Amino acid sequence: MTLYQDLVGEFSGLIEQGVLKPGEKLPSVRALCISRRLSQSTVLQAYHHLEDRGLIEARPRSGYLVGAWWKQLPREPAGARAPRAATAVDVADLVFDVLEATRQRRMVPLGSAFPSPLLFPLPRLAQLLGQVARRLDPWATVTDLPPGSWELRRQIARRYLLAGAQVKVEEIVITSGAMEALNLCLQAVTEPGDIVAVDSPTFYGALQALQRRGLKALEIPSDPRDGVKLDQLERMLERHPVRACWFMNSFQNPLGGCMPEAQRQRLVTLLAARGIPLIEDDVYSELYFGREPPRPAKAYDRAGLVLHCGSFAKCLAPGYRVGWAAPGRYADAVARLKFTASISTNVPAQEAIARYLGEGGFEHHLRRLRQALQAQQNRMLQAIGQHFPAGTRVSRPRGGYFLWLELPATVDALELHRQAAERDISIAPGPMFSSRGQFGHCIRLNSGHPWSGEIEAAIRSLGRLAAAMA
């Protein structure tokens, strides 16, 4: 972290926690230089950065003030209620309908699950892919069979160290994206008919994976800030024979919650005491806006019961389909399942990503990506505050690129999805994220695309449609 980034992290935290309120003055540049022993250019760089993110405003002769738009932000969502029973899952049709809408190029992609591809270093990756393919060691097609490229697994083990976890290279299994890793882990720890606890709302991919394996979902309410509610989980574990948990602890999709560290520890202890495996679905953790990466629950695992799944799809190389699992005591089982499912992950793609990570440019890319995502999120929050009807609530995630909106109770999210699609705007309606058809008045919006007049107009248009139903 550079000095200016430290200052940015500190002030954005104070603003977001409400310690510094909208309209309040920040310390003058001179005062900060003296009190912190920083150079003027460091303080100015930090203030300019906060200004770019929309958090502060410069006023002639008054210095810097906290941006007034924070005052107009809608409240945060309330979240879900706990179910009485586990349910069979059937979300397939709705999910495919919505995904079809997001694939059309003409659509404003607010329902998409991907950030803009323009935010990734695709040209450099393409060069590396070319080099790798030209010089591919013919033996790599054999040595890179599961568990996968040694060099890529070594690079992934290094990233675990940076995030505060120790994972041996031997434990890591390379897969075709996190989705394959998650499916294989699920297969390693469950039998059809078992109950699996998931966040509520949850990523529709988790519901599809459960449906595919004939599992029942037990939806545990998730908090828009802090992730799965552990008191509720504990009560549910007493009542239901849960075979495994599948949780997204960092920047949960769709709510954006990030579980505090102490809670992660408690989660691991709670499950270890009952011998229940935790599948940790962790594809957004590199996209944090704070000072440090969230430490995965895997870091606290002593029993080998945490199966951690990650991916490069959201932070580096969307189309390369390279992800991994670090499945603890299930590592051998998952490597074998991987072999029987698809033999191996694309070898040139594995080697190209390993080289990119080895070159040392990843951190720089991630810093820019995080800054872009945070600035875009602020712009979208601001526009939602302006254009959506009174009573709308919206999440304020500290990472990732999803916003979760709870609209007034009379708004039908599926109808809103249909009307928006007619206007070439895609959205992700709430019922996609539940096995019980919950969240009928909620939507998920993607803030992962550079802000533009087109996106602003789409938000205005959605706000009007929602207002007409409210």
Ligand SMILES: Cc1ncc(COP(=O)(O)O)c(C=O)c1O
């Ligand atoms: C929470 C979550 N897990 C896993 C995935 C799938 O990741 P991948 O593209 O690496 O398969 C997604 C994709 O949207 C996701 O949101």
